[in-house]
Amino acid sequence: MEDKSRPQVITRSIPWIIWLIWKNRNSILYADTQVSKDKALSNMMQKVEQWFILNCPAVQNTGERINIEIWRPPEEGVIKCNVHANWRNAVLHSGVAWIARDESGNVSHHARDAIINTPNRLIAELQCVSWALNSLSDLGVTKVIITSDYKEVMEALKSPRQWPRYRDLIHQVLKLKDKFVMVAFETESVSANGIARDIARSVLRDGRFQSYLVLGGPSWLHDRLARERNGNSI
Template sequence: MEDMTRSRTITRSVPWLLWLGWKNRNSIMYAETQESTERLLRDMVDEAEQWFKLNNVLTPDIDGRACLQSGDSWSPPEEGRIKCNIHANWRNASLHSGIAWIARDHYGKVIHHTRDAIVNAPNRLIAEIRCVIWTLTSLSDLGVTNVIIASDYNEVMEAIKLPLQWPRYRALLHQITKLKENFVTITFEGETIQTNGIARDIARSVLRDGRFQSYLALGGPSWLQDRIAREETRSRD
């Protein structure tokens, strides 16, 4: 944890790795269930990031100053394009999944944001693909023609770019292929959990706060305005 050559995300996540490992052990022993390693590691990073955000803890760099590590800052699109960060908050096949997207211009200014709830998603990848379909449909209806779709879930990005390697999801991926025809330019990019944090928080609010009513709004949500403003400022630096 004191090795400053490693990324901040890794060094400060160690306690959560131990804690989630303990929880997984109890699930195996007493509930006969086990989460996937991938999901556990994602939860670990997510839990650590949320704790540090809520407690406003700053991690000093080698010179003793608090700073953003490379890749920790949301990056805007080039001028003339819209960047749309998306997320599907999938818990399990029995619960609703919260989905959300937030679209910003090259200044980092929020154009629109929206959230909704979906049902009957047997796994996270299907929830994420359905989130992409919903996002593309919404953007097309709004007249957006040049867009970047950004997600921190690498598998959905890979499935969209190489659909033939994901035959199990062929029908859903075909819908995305057809929707792409509605755009002049469309790019799919990977994000880190940190840089996709605002979209993640909007999606999580669906289940956390029982906000199952879908909506589309201009600008960003009021309860995230401070973070949106910080990311907008950084994007202009």
């Protein structure tokens, strides 16, 4: 890790690689499952990136500022809802979550659930968007921005004719727009969508399969929510 001749992206990933090997070993021994190497490494690199974004100084020794994509609040009167579906494969449950915040970064509600029968991540994400819109409509929200770091689902909702295989699901989501005064779909960076991602991951990680919807944000993410509310990702 102290070898400066190696790329930083490799040296700083070493602790996560060790952790990944340990998790994979436990999955094989106790759950008889194994995530593909490419998917496992991709997920690991996202965690590494997110950790360094949240915990490293914004200014390097050279004095240059790091370009960090952080969560941005919506316009006044609009609710911004980050969503994420933690899909692993077609057999296992998928953990889904959404978290809604106002223009001041205050959390109005958040929710999580476990869903089944999802052949791929796009379907899981579309179901998550549909669930979030239904919930927000029931809560009386009239103007909302739905954001996800999975750009394909945002592209499908903006250009449904280019995704004929998912026509029925996309139609269900778009029909829900009639319940609102305004609905927009936007792509978020992985780091800016980190809160929703972590809530969704907790469903499978901690065995939290019971659906719930509550006021405010999760207490275990309080510090990160405060940093994002204050516009500070450090």
